[in-house]
Amino acid sequence: xxxxxxxxxxxxxxxxxxxxxxxxxxxxxxxxxxxxxxxxxxxxxxxxxxxxxxxxxxxxxxxxxxxxxxxxxxxxxxxxxxxxxxxxxxxxxxxxxxxxxxxxxxxxxxxxxxxxxxxxxxxxxxxxxxxxxxxxxxxxxxxxxxxxxxxxxxxxxxxxxxxxxxxxxxxxxxxxxxxxxxxxxxxxxxxxxxxxxxxxxxxxxxxxxxxxxxxxxxxxxxxxxxxxxxxxxxxxxxxxxxxxxxxxxxxxxxxxxxxxxxxxxxxxxxxxxxxxxxxxxxxxxxxxxxxxxxxxxxxxxxxxx
Amino acid sequence: xxxxxxxxxxxxxxxxxxxxxxxxxxxxxxxxxxxxxxxxxxxxxxxxxxxxxxxxxxxxxxxxxxxxxxxxxxxxxxxxxxxxxxxxxxxxxxxxxxxxxxxxxxxxxxxxxxxxxxxxxxxxxxxxxxxxxxxxxxxxxxxxxxxxxxxxxxxxxxxxxxxxxxxxxxxxxxxxxxxxxxxxxxxxxxxxxxxxxxxxxxxxxxxxxxxxxxxxxxxxxxxxxxxxxxxxxxxxxxxxxxxxxxxxxxxxxxxxxxxxxxxxxxxxxxxxxxxxxxxxxxxxxxxxxxxxxxxxxxxxxxxxxxxxxxxxxxx
Numbered sequence: 001x002x003x004x005x006x007x008x009x010x011x012x013x014x015x016x017x018x019x020x021x022x023x024x025x026x027x028x029x030x031x032x033x034x035x036x037x038x039x040x041x042x043x044x045x046x047x048x049x050x051x052x053x054x055x056x057x058x059x060x061x062x063x064x065x066x067x068x069x070x071x072x073x074x075x076x077x078x079x080x081x082x083x084x085x086x087x088x089x090x091x092x093x094x095x096x097x098x099x100x101x102x103x104x105x106x107x108x109x110x111x112x113x114x115x116x117x118x119x120x121x122x123x124x125x126x127x128x129x130x131x132x133x134x135x136x137x138x139x140x141x142x143x144x145x146x147x148x149x150x151x152x153x154x155x156x157x158x159x160x161x162x163x164x165x166x167x168x169x170x171x172x173x174x175x176x177x178x179x180x181x182x183x184x185x186x187x188x189x190x191x192x193x194x195x196x197x198x199x200x201x202x203x204x205x206x207x208x209x210x211x212x213x214x215x216x217x218x219x220x221x222x223x224x225x226x227x228x229x230x231x232x233x234x235x236x237x238x239x240x241x242x243x244x245x246x247x248x249x250x251x252x253x254x255x256x257x258x259x260x261x262x263x264x265x266x267x268x269x270x271x272x273x274x275x276x277x278x279x280x281x282x283x284x285x286x287x288x289x290x291x292x293x294x295x296x297x298x299x300x301x302x303x304x305x
Numbered sequence: 306x307x308x309x310x311x312x313x314x315x316x317x318x319x320x321x322x323x324x325x326x327x328x329x330x331x332x333x334x335x336x337x338x339x340x341x342x343x344x345x346x347x348x349x350x351x352x353x354x355x356x357x358x359x360x361x362x363x364x365x366x367x368x369x370x371x372x373x374x375x376x377x378x379x380x381x382x383x384x385x386x387x388x389x390x391x392x393x394x395x396x397x398x399x400x401x402x403x404x405x406x407x408x409x410x411x412x413x414x415x416x417x418x419x420x421x422x423x424x425x426x427x428x429x430x431x432x433x434x435x436x437x438x439x440x441x442x443x444x445x446x447x448x449x450x451x452x453x454x455x456x457x458x459x460x461x462x463x464x465x466x467x468x469x470x471x472x473x474x475x476x477x478x479x480x481x482x483x484x485x486x487x488x489x490x491x492x493x494x495x496x497x498x499x500x501x502x503x504x505x506x507x508x509x510x511x512x513x514x515x516x517x518x519x520x521x522x523x524x525x526x527x528x529x530x531x532x533x534x535x536x537x538x539x540x541x542x543x544x545x546x547x548x549x550x551x552x553x554x555x556x557x558x559x560x561x562x563x564x565x566x567x568x569x570x571x572x573x574x575x576x577x578x579x580x581x582x583x584x585x586x587x588x589x590x591x592x593x594x595x596x597x598x599x600x601x602x603x604x605x606x607x608x609x610x611x612x613x614x615x616x617x618x619x620x
Contacts, residue, residue: 003337003338003588004336004337004338004339004340007336007337007338008337009337009338011338011588011589048586048587055369055370055528056367057367057370057371057372057527057528057582057583057585057586058365058367058372058585058586059585059586091367107588237362238362238363238365240365240367240372240374240585241584241585241588243334243335243337243338243588244330244334245328245329245330245334245335245584245585245588246328246365246374246585247327247330247350247359247364247376247379248362248363248364248365248374248376249362250359250362250364250379251362261358262358262359262379267334281361286361286362286363286519287361287362288361288519289358289359289360289361293358294356294358295355295356295357295358295359295379295380295382296358297358
């Protein structure tokens with residue numbers, strides 16, 4: 001597999017150089033200098049699973065946890081891409097079981113990265129479960145720009161947190177990280193939305209970045225708006241291809257002209273401004289087509305769907 | 306060197322490999338991975354008269370060696386398509402096989418008329434008439450399930466397009482007698498046939514005990530359906546060879562992942578091959594399959610691709 005020069009995306013057979021368990025997740029480090037050099041926080045990669053004759057055809061998409069660009073190593077071809085994978089089904093299970101030195105077919109970076117503020121402003125980063133994976137890399141870039149950064153991590157239980165302090169030494173070293181768990185097994189018992197208003201006030205937040213389940217992104221978007229901050233959310237939609245051709249990962253998003261369209265989260269996202277997403281159209285994490293969306297189905301007899 | 310050129314009812318193509326409608330968007334996305342002008346033809350996503358949002362989500366369910374989709378013909382509408390997508394395909398030198406759809410035969414005809422009148426029509430190698438999409442409201446009345454409806458759509462589309470631009474009717478395998486439908490399409494003026502569209506299927510989420518897809522049912526595609534495509538092509542080609550149908554080119558589609566798979570469809574009677582769902586796994590699949598097919602023919606000592614079309618039939 002190849003891709004065309006200047007296309008901004010690379011297709012590689014990436015060697016797995018490290019694979020380790022982190023709580024309920026598997027942390028993979030893949031040698032993919034072409035991808036590492038191009039990637040920015042909020043972007044993702046699409047991985048083929050099960051080998052070349054696999055009956056599991058659809059790619060699995062994961063946000064990039066962090067990269068170590070080739071350039072830092074003097075162009076020695078050692079750039080790596082790190083991913084956090086949850087064993088959620090046969091495809092991701094296969095990925096968690098690839099042996100070190102094994103190869104994975106990888107396309108990336110894909111999608112739009114998180115937009116970064118042009119001025120040094122207060123930022124709050126919110127991650128749900130392993131949705132927090134890209135936030136630490138993002139935090140580094142924001143701090144480099146002089147932004148104040150607070151992080152909020154939430155999950156159902158302690159083992160499903162990613163990147164949270166694990167020991168009391170970690171806790172002392174992790175100033176600016178607030179943890180919530182539904183069952184109270186670590187941090188504040190409750191949801192990220194319970195602590196977010198206080199954290200936003202403390203950080204004087206102008207931008208709130210979030211990645212995680214749809215219900216959490218909606219709540220973060222609403223709380224950010226109430227605080228007068230801009231929410232930038234990265235969605236976790238089911239994608240079959242990741243490259244913009246299958247049309248399965250659509251969601252209703254309002255354009256700058258006010259019209260709502262069903263847009264592909266892989267190419268027009270996965271990062272969206274929170275106030276542009278039509279959260280009212282989501283039921284149990286799935287999107288129905290809003291009646292006022294461009295080309296929405298009309299009543300029988302009108303050439304509907 | 307194997308000669309890979311083909312003539313599909315007057316459309317002369319440098320090779321027989323194409324994308325499959327609905328599996329390649331309208332070109333720009335895959336152009337990041339390969340030059341879309343390297344294909345025999347680029348088959349666009351089915352375009353209707355107006356903009357369509359498609360269905361809600363989930364729109365996809367993975368199945369063994371395949372997937373179900375219920376996209377619902379999402380698209381920008383013919384006017385935006387010709388101004389934006391078709392003009393772009395023409396600008397990079399691609400030959401387009403434009404897939405059109407409609408809720409009734411008049412809509413098909415109007416889409417064909419606006420396509421004909423567009424400034425980039427010169428880049429159109431042919432028109433594929435999608436009378437077999439399962440993801441429409443009247444799915445129980447898919448045009449391609451009824452010879453009369455198929456005939457009405459094809460003849461109206463034919464009347465809107467110049468004779469030198471071939472039209473291909475895309476057929477559903479979900480019918481009692483495929484040869485009857487193929488016959489109706491060819492008699493109504495189709496220059497060729499594309500076989501097959503997806504099969505109607507369904508998946509149930511056993512956690513929620515509800516249908517998995519937002520659209521409840523969906524189209525099954527991928528390598529799982531390849532034997533169905535081979536059978537359909539074989540049946541229709543046989544009917545042509547025995548004089549029950551006029552001889553016309555068949556574009557084979559259904560579960561092609563490798564050059565080996567493509568040759569199977571060709572030996573059954575396909576004069577060209579589309580690669581669909583496999584593109585989701587490997588965005589370069591259409592051109593990779595072309596290379597693999599060419600190598601396979603060379604290894605077999607074949608000098609021209611056209612020599613193996615229908616080779617599996619008794620001579």
